[in-house]
Amino acid sequence: MLLLDAGNSRLTLARLVDGEIQDRRDLDRDGLTAGAVVQAVEAMGNTTRALVACVVPALTPMLVDVLTVCLGAPPHLVSHHSPHGLTFAVPYPNQAGVDRIAAAVGALARAQPPLIVVDCGTATTCTLIDLGAAGEPCYRGGAIAPGLETALAGLRGRAPHLPAPAAAAEIPGTTTETALALGSIAGHAWMVDALVARLAATAAGGAAELLLTGGCATLLIPHLTSRHTYRPDLGLEGLATLAARLTGARDAPP
Numbered sequence: 001m002l003l004l005d006a007g008n009s010r011l012t013l014a015r016l017v018d019g020e021i022q023d024r025r026d027l028d029r030d031g032l033t034a035g036a037v038v039q040a041v042e043a044m045g046n047t048t049r050a051l052v053a054c055v056v057p058a059l060t061p062m063l064v065d066v067l068t069v070c071l072g073a074p075p076h077l078v079s080h081h082s083p084h085g086l087t088f089a090v091p092y093p094n095q096a097g098v099d100r101i102a103a104a105v106g107a108l109a110r111a112q113p114p115l116i117v118v119d120c121g122t123a124t125t126c127t128l129i130d131l132g133a134a135g136e137p138c139y140r141g142g143a144i145a146p147g148l149e150t151a152l153a154g155l156r157g158r159a160p161h162l163p164a165p166a167a168a169a170e171i172p173g174t175t176t177e178t179a180l181a182l183g184s185i186a187g188h189a190w191m192v193d194a195l196v197a198r199l200a201a202t203a204a205g206g207a208a209e210l211l212l213t214g215g216c217a218t219l220l221i222p223h224l225t226s227r228h229t230y231r232p233d234l235g236l237e238g239l240a241t242l243a244a245r246l247t248g249a250r251d252a253p254p
């Protein structure tokens with residue numbers, strides 16, 4: 001089965017073969033065309049089914065059209081109705097981001113709730129998966145903040161004279177570069193620490209395991225004080241698990 005993870009910044013494609021994720025390809029979302037998607041899908045070889053998690057509503061119709069033509073059948077779109085095994089303790093489950101659902105499924109394949117998934121991408125999202133009334137995994141919501149690179153891009157847009165942050169932060173920052181590193185990078189990590197602590201305090205038992213993913217995670221990890229497990233492709237792993245359930249195959253291995 002073909003897996004497509006369409007985020008705000010990139011489109012990731014991969015194949016699920018005998019429970020293993022293979023042939024990963026990343027396409028930049030800026031200027032993405034149907035032709036580029038067709039080329040990437042055709043390069044994946046012979047497959048007839050696809051599973052799509054798309055957080056960009058305007059992009060979904062194009063992906064559905066391309067995949068239907070290339071594969072001969074429409075793809076399955078991840079939603080709150082997919083076989084994720086979650087209950088929802090939020091008023092509008094349809095508003096739960098499909099990227100957050102996929103990452104939660106990936107996390108639950110390797111950890112037990114309560115757990116928190118932090119995805120460090122265009123947005124930094126924190127998702128609490130707690131224990132439900134019957135002991136089942138329960139999506140309880142979380143927090144959404146501008147991502148690290150998004151925040152820096154916004155700052156550069158308003159203050160283009162500022163330099164890039166230094167590679168390493170110091171406390172206190174003694175140059176503009178090190179002050180930017182402290183405030184923007186280390187400060188973002190400390191925001192994550194604080195959000196995780198607040199969310200974990202509301203979970204069953206007052207604690208939760210933390211799983212970290214996303215393209216900016218490696219920049220934050222040196223500054224995090226929260227104990228965590230880093231899974232760079234947690235969303236893709238969740239899609240693999242969902243795909244296995246949809247096809248009746250065994251779940252993708254951890």
